Amino acid sequence: MLCTFILLFCFSADLFDFGLADPPGSPPAPVLIQDQNRGSSLVLRCQTPQGHKGRLFKLYKTQELVDTVQLDAEQTQAEFQLQDGTMEQETYYCCQYDNSMISPYTTVRAPPPGPIRPLTPPQLLVTPSDGRAIPGQMMHFHCQVPPTSLVQNPLTFVLRRRPWGAHIDQEVGRSSSPHFKVGPVSQKEGGTYTCLYQRTMSERIQNSDSSSAVAVNIAAHLPPPQLSHDGEGMLVCTGSPSYPGAHFSLYRQGADDPSARRHAPMVKHSAQFNVSEVHRQVGGGYQCQYSVLLGHEWAHSERSAAITLPCPTGSSFCSVPPTGYIPPSKGDRVDLALIIGSVSAALLFMLVVVIVGIAVHKHVKAAAVKRRQREQDTLWQQVHSRDHIVDLTLQRINFSPSDNFAEGNGRISVSEPIYDCPFSTFTSPFYK
Structure with missing residues (x-):
C-alpha cells in the first residue's frame, strides 16, 4: 500500500511538471478502460463521468500524446486502437476529453502472441518460359508475391534449386529483390527451382510456403561419334x-529405326556391333548414335559419318539391290515416289514414241504404194498412145462359074471372113 501511494505521488508530480496537471475548474476526469482484444490489436475506451460529454478525446502514453479522436457530436466515450507493432509488454496510459481532468493511469498489458497466419506462397516465373536453355545462356527468375497477400514488413526472397536426382534443396540466392539472375548456365544448373519469401517480425522470421517447382533443362552438346x-x-x-556407359544405336543410312542397339559398360564410351547380325546391302551405308540420360531426360548425339561395308565374296548375308536401285546419298533417304514417277514418265514417253513411229511407217508405206501405182499408169498410157490398129479382115470369094455365069450378070459373090479375129500391126514395136 505504501509503494502504491508513493508511485501515484510521483506520477502526479510528473504530470504537473509536463503540463498534464488538472487546471482549476476543469470537468471531472474520465476513466480509461482496457477493452477486449480484436485480433492482433488492443482497444482502450475513454469513458466520461455520468452527466458529462466530450467531442475531443486524447490518449497519452505516460506523458506522450499518442492518439486523438475528434467526434462530430458530443459523446460519452471514445475508442483508441493500439496495433500489435506499437504495443509494449507493460505500459501506462491515460486519457482526457476536451479540457477535462486527466484520468488515472491504466496499466496496459500486450495480449499474448496468437497463432501466426501462414503466408500465401509466391509464384516463380522463369525466362525462357519453357525452362530450356543452352550452355552459356543467362536465365532470369521472378519470385512474384500474390497481390492478395498484405505484407507490410520488409521481405527477403530466397531462390532454391534441387538438382536432378537429388532430394535436398540448395539455396541459389537471397535478396530483398524478387528478381534473380542465374548464368551463364551449364549442366550443373539443371533441376527444379522453387522460391519463398520471409517476413521479419519483432523477434521472429516467418517463412512463406514454397512456390510450385519449375523445371530447368540445360541442353547437352554431345559430340558426334565415330563409326569404324x-x-x-x-x-x-x-x-x-x-x-561413359552410354547407349549406342546402329542405323542403316536414311533409316529411322536402328538396326541394332548396345549398352556400353560404365567405364567405356564405345560399343561394338557384329556385322553378321546386321542385314547388309551392297552399296548401303551405316551410321551410329549414342544417347545419355541427363537427369530425367535423354540427350541424343548427332549421327556419325556413314561408312559402306564391303561384301565378302560368297557371303550369305549380303543382299544384291534390285535392278534400277540407286543408293541414297549421304544424309538423304531414297524417295520411292520420285523413282516410281520417273519410271512411269519414261514408259509413257516410250509408248508415245512407238505409236508415232507405227503411224509414220504406215503413212510412208501407203505413199510408196500410191507412187508406184501412178508410175505404172503413166507408163501404160504412153504405150497405148503409140499403138495403130489395122483391120485386115479377109473375105472368102466364091468362084462358082455355073452359078454366076448362069445368071448372066458377071458379078462375084462375097462370103464370110476367113479369120474370126483381126490382125494388128505396130508401126514402132516396143521392143527392138
Missing part, C-alpha cells in the same frame, strides 16, 4: 569420353 570397321567383322562406334 575393324576388318574382322565388327563395327565400332566410339562416343565422347565425357559420357
Whole structure:
C-alpha cells in the first residue's frame, strides 16, 4: 500500500511538471478502460463521468500524446486502437476529453502472441518460359508475391534449386529483390527451382510456403561419334569420353529405326556391333548414335559419318539391290515416289514414241504404194498412145462359074471372113 501511494505521488508530480496537471475548474476526469482484444490489436475506451460529454478525446502514453479522436457530436466515450507493432509488454496510459481532468493511469498489458497466419506462397516465373536453355545462356527468375497477400514488413526472397536426382534443396540466392539472375548456365544448373519469401517480425522470421517447382533443362552438346570397321567383322562406334556407359544405336543410312542397339559398360564410351547380325546391302551405308540420360531426360548425339561395308565374296548375308536401285546419298533417304514417277514418265514417253513411229511407217508405206501405182499408169498410157490398129479382115470369094455365069450378070459373090479375129500391126514395136 505504501509503494502504491508513493508511485501515484510521483506520477502526479510528473504530470504537473509536463503540463498534464488538472487546471482549476476543469470537468471531472474520465476513466480509461482496457477493452477486449480484436485480433492482433488492443482497444482502450475513454469513458466520461455520468452527466458529462466530450467531442475531443486524447490518449497519452505516460506523458506522450499518442492518439486523438475528434467526434462530430458530443459523446460519452471514445475508442483508441493500439496495433500489435506499437504495443509494449507493460505500459501506462491515460486519457482526457476536451479540457477535462486527466484520468488515472491504466496499466496496459500486450495480449499474448496468437497463432501466426501462414503466408500465401509466391509464384516463380522463369525466362525462357519453357525452362530450356543452352550452355552459356543467362536465365532470369521472378519470385512474384500474390497481390492478395498484405505484407507490410520488409521481405527477403530466397531462390532454391534441387538438382536432378537429388532430394535436398540448395539455396541459389537471397535478396530483398524478387528478381534473380542465374548464368551463364551449364549442366550443373539443371533441376527444379522453387522460391519463398520471409517476413521479419519483432523477434521472429516467418517463412512463406514454397512456390510450385519449375523445371530447368540445360541442353547437352554431345559430340558426334565415330563409326569404324575393324576388318574382322565388327563395327565400332566410339562416343565422347565425357559420357561413359552410354547407349549406342546402329542405323542403316536414311533409316529411322536402328538396326541394332548396345549398352556400353560404365567405364567405356564405345560399343561394338557384329556385322553378321546386321542385314547388309551392297552399296548401303551405316551410321551410329549414342544417347545419355541427363537427369530425367535423354540427350541424343548427332549421327556419325556413314561408312559402306564391303561384301565378302560368297557371303550369305549380303543382299544384291534390285535392278534400277540407286543408293541414297549421304544424309538423304531414297524417295520411292520420285523413282516410281520417273519410271512411269519414261514408259509413257516410250509408248508415245512407238505409236508415232507405227503411224509414220504406215503413212510412208501407203505413199510408196500410191507412187508406184501412178508410175505404172503413166507408163501404160504412153504405150497405148503409140499403138495403130489395122483391120485386115479377109473375105472368102466364091468362084462358082455355073452359078454366076448362069445368071448372066458377071458379078462375084462375097462370103464370110476367113479369120474370126483381126490382125494388128505396130508401126514402132516396143521392143527392138
